[in-house]
Amino acid sequence: MRKEKLRDLSFFLSPMVLMVLLFYLVPLIMTIYISMTRMKNWNVERYLTEFVGIYNYERLFYMFQHDPTFKAVIMTTIVFVGITLMINVFGGLSLALATFFINERAASSYRLLWLLPRMSPIAVYSLVWYYFFHGSEIGTLNSILMSLGLISEPIPWGQVTPWGAWSVIIFVNGLVGVSFGMIVFTSALNQIPKELVIAARVDGASSWQISKRILIPMMKWHLLYVLTWQFLSLLTTYPHLFLLVEWDLVNRDYGTTLALYVFNTAFGRGEQDQGLAAAAAVVLSIIGVIGGFVTLKVLQFEKMMKKPRGDF
Amino acid sequence: MVKVILDNITKRFDDFAALKGVTLEITDKEFMALLGPSGSGKSTLLYTIAGIYRPTSGRIYFDDRDVTDVPPKDRNVGLVFQNWALYPHMKVFDNIAFPLELRKFPKEEIAKKVKEVAEMLRIETLLNRYPWQLSGGQQQRVAIARALVKEPDVLLLDEPLSNLDALLRLEVRAELKRLQKELGITAVYVTHDQAEALAMADRIAVIKEGEILQVGDPDEVYYKPKYRFVGGFLGSPPMNFLDAEVQDPYLDVYGNRILIPIQYRELVKKLGVRKVILGFRPHDAEVVRGVAEGLVGTVYSFEPLGREQIVTVSVNGASLKVFAPEGEHFTFGEQVTVKLREDRIILFDKKTEKALEFLEE
Numbered sequence: 001m002r003k004e005k006l007r008d009l010s011f012f013l014s015p016m017v018l019m020v021l022l023f024y025l026v027p028l029i030m031t032i033y034i035s036m037t038r039m040k041n042w043n044v045e046r047y048l049t050e051f052v053g054i055y056n057y058e059r060l061f062y063m064f065q066h067d068p069t070f071k072a073v074i075m076t077t078i079v080f081v082g083i084t085l086m087i088n089v090f091g092g093l094s095l096a097l098a099t100f101f102i103n104e105r106a107a108s109s110y111r112l113l114w115l116l117p118r119m120s121p122i123a124v125y126s127l128v129w130y131y132f133f134h135g136s137e138i139g140t141l142n143s144i145l146m147s148l149g150l151i152s153e154p155i156p157w158g159q160v161t162p163w164g165a166w167s168v169i170i171f172v173n174g175l176v177g178v179s180f181g182m183i184v185f186t187s188a189l190n191q192i193p194k195e196l197v198i199a200a201r202v203d204g205a206s207s208w209q210i211s212k213r214i215l216i217p218m219m220k221w222h223l224l225y226v227l228t229w230q231f232l233s234l235l236t237t238y239p240h241l242f243l244l245v246e247w248d249l250v251n252r253d254y255g256t257t258l259a260l261y262v263f264n265t266a267f268g269r270g271e272q273d274q275g276l277a278a279a280a281a282v283v284l285s286i287i288g289v290i291g292g293f294v295t296l297k298v299l300q301f302e303k304m305m306k307k308p309r310g311d312f
Numbered sequence: 313m314v315k316v317i318l319d320n321i322t323k324r325f326d327d328f329a330a331l332k333g334v335t336l337e338i339t340d341k342e343f344m345a346l347l348g349p350s351g352s353g354k355s356t357l358l359y360t361i362a363g364i365y366r367p368t369s370g371r372i373y374f375d376d377r378d379v380t381d382v383p384p385k386d387r388n389v390g391l392v393f394q395n396w397a398l399y400p401h402m403k404v405f406d407n408i409a410f411p412l413e414l415r416k417f418p419k420e421e422i423a424k425k426v427k428e429v430a431e432m433l434r435i436e437t438l439l440n441r442y443p444w445q446l447s448g449g450q451q452q453r454v455a456i457a458r459a460l461v462k463e464p465d466v467l468l469l470d471e472p473l474s475n476l477d478a479l480l481r482l483e484v485r486a487e488l489k490r491l492q493k494e495l496g497i498t499a500v501y502v503t504h505d506q507a508e509a510l511a512m513a514d515r516i517a518v519i520k521e522g523e524i525l526q527v528g529d530p531d532e533v534y535y536k537p538k539y540r541f542v543g544g545f546l547g548s549p550p551m552n553f554l555d556a557e558v559q560d561p562y563l564d565v566y567g568n569r570i571l572i573p574i575q576y577r578e579l580v581k582k583l584g585v586r587k588v589i590l591g592f593r594p595h596d597a598e599v600v601r602g603v604a605e606g607l608v609g610t611v612y613s614f615e616p617l618g619r620e621q622i623v624t625v626s627v628n629g630a631s632l633k634v635f636a637p638e639g640e641h642f643t644f645g646e647q648v649t650v651k652l653r654e655d656r657i658i659l660f661d662k663k664t665e666k667a668l669e670f671l672e673e
């Protein structure tokens with residue numbers, strides 16, 4: 001490489017490299033290090049130098065085998081991420097496609113409706129669902145079902161394990177995430193030349209066939225992006241879950257995902273065990289990296305990258 | 313393979329009228345060109361025939377069948393877009409096969425039909441490529457193949473050649489004309505290129521601001537324009553127009569007196585018009601040196617074109633373009649006379665800009 005080229009390259013890359021170093025690499029290394037210490041209750045002076053090797057990972061593995069609470073956390077993580085991801089991606093896709101075929105003014109107000117969960121503060125939004133799913137007769141759902149005569153006793157929805165708790169957290173987070181996919185897919189749809197849709201119509205395609213054969217294949221890249229992005233954010237999200245668990249709306253074991261577990265272990269009430277939390281965080285990161293990589297592979301990311309026009 | 317009848321079609325977008333009472337009959341197997349400037353409503357009319365737009369009022373018939381409320385897929389039309397609109401994620405084969413797949417044709421039959429139409433358009437070697445791997449001319453053929461493969465009753469083409477270079481355009485337009493006649497398909501061809509319309513069409517419909525001004529075969533619209541607009545839109549360079557005043561039996565044209573053309577004498581008397589516009593085509597006049605009977609002026613400029621040249625003559629401030637043979641040499645400012653071919657002169661009413669013979673319609 002020529003000298004100026006190198007200079008240019010380092011000029012443009014240096015801010016980003018610095019950011020990555022400062023805010024990603026350093027914390028990552030610190031986390032990995034802490035995961036190998038007996039760090040407890042933020043007692044840095046006493047424990048930070050107490051190196052224990054992979055002891056914390058062994059503890060995690062042991063818990064995974066024998067601790068029912070931790071097993072519940074793992075199951076909850078898998079179910080929560082898997083189902084919410086599908087709801088987010090396919091819900092967003094369906095909404096974008098549905099609004100694509102109706103008139104623009106109705107479509108945009110309809111889309112705004114779906115943005116509300118994203119726009120409202122987490123506490124306010126969670127509170128709404130707190131009252132909706134509340135286990136006593138003040139809960140909206142219970143009072144509706146009771147006045148319809150479908151149930152005679154109020155049901156503590158979030159305490160019914162595992163599926164009651166899972167349904168509540170999936171429902172609440174699913175609604176938040178749908179708008180993201182919807183926005184990305186809607187803007188992707190608006191980029192597709194309208195002649196393609198007209199051509200397909202004239203050729204005899206129904207709206208469903210147009211979606212399946214023309215629109216979705218042309219949005220492959222966006223689909224991949226939303227899938228990966230939502231996967232990673234669901235894996236690491238905990239604010240809504242934290243509140244729902246803290247307010248006792250959902251069962252603690254089946255309302256806690258690995259991300260919330262890391263948070264609680266590091267910062268929660270009672271004894272804080274940063275060493276163990278850091279080990280769990282490292283595991284979570286590894287799952288994230290593998291998962292992200294797999295989605296890219298499965299959807300054949302390289303193939304989607306067309307060769308650039310021209311050779312330079 | 314049907315007759316298309318448009319009966320008083322109006323199309324409004326909100327409060328903007330894109331088509332204002334279009335009535336047009338396209339006979340079976342005819343090649344009809346829809347010629348008009350940008351924004352005149354050509355595409356809108358084409359999409360209305362295809363069923364993509366529903367007319368605000370008026371009816372559309374294919375033969376005796378009223379198709380006004382029939383959705384596009386049941387009209388059996390083939391549509392070729394200005395930008396071709398090939399599906400970018402499908403190979404050429406799949407692009408062409410798409411309409412047949414939607415009709416649930418068996419696989420072997422699809423393969424056979426695609427091959428046939430690809431051979432006809434000479435793209436059989438390209439079937440395995442993606443659209444972005446094709447040249448403009450090839451993409452255009454694929455678009456036509458896709459429209460033809462379902463054996464449409466009507467072929468609708470929206471400026472399909474406008475993205476091609478000049479040479480390729482000449483080649484493809486000859487091919488397209490031949491293809492249409494061989495297949496015997498009723499075709500509507502939208503263009504804003506008058507030369508294309510004249511060269512390809514059986515009949516031309518000239519459209520302006522959502523209204524059809526004139527329908528006729530190429531000779532008719534070229535030599536007998538109904539409106540000044542039509543004369544000015546067709547031909548290159550277009551018709552010359554000069555304000556003139558009737559002083560029976562003469563016309564006063566920028567200080568020159570010429571006799572009212574014989575075909576108009578009766579009419580001018582009958583209509584009693586005073587202010588008219590005199591129109592003639594650049595090849596319906598000749599330039600002679602010096603002062604003679606005709607329009608006297610000076611040479612403003614001249615442009616040799618190979619076989620002939622265009623001489624621009626200034627007649628008391630009005631500017632005219634006239635073809636002259638190649639051998640003659642003019643100098644700037646030289647005094648000349650433009651002699652008009654009397655039988656080719658068209659007189660338009662000054663106020664309505666309509667040719668006098670159509671004024672009473």
Ligand SMILES: Nc1ncnc2c1ncn2[C@@H]1O[C@H](COP(=O)(O)OP(=O)(O)OP(=O)(O)O)[C@@H](O)[C@H]1O
Pocket residue numbers: 325328330348349350351352353354355356357504
């Ligand atoms: N969907 C629409 N909504 C509102 N106005 C429209 C719409 N489609 C077309 N128009 C208007 O109708 C008029 C005719 O448009 P049209 O596309 O038919 O023109 P055209 O003759 O095909 O022009 P061009 O040669 O530039 O393609 C234009 O003034 C255009 O702005």
Ligand SMILES: [Mg+2]
Pocket residue numbers: 354355356470
């Ligand atoms: Mg157009």
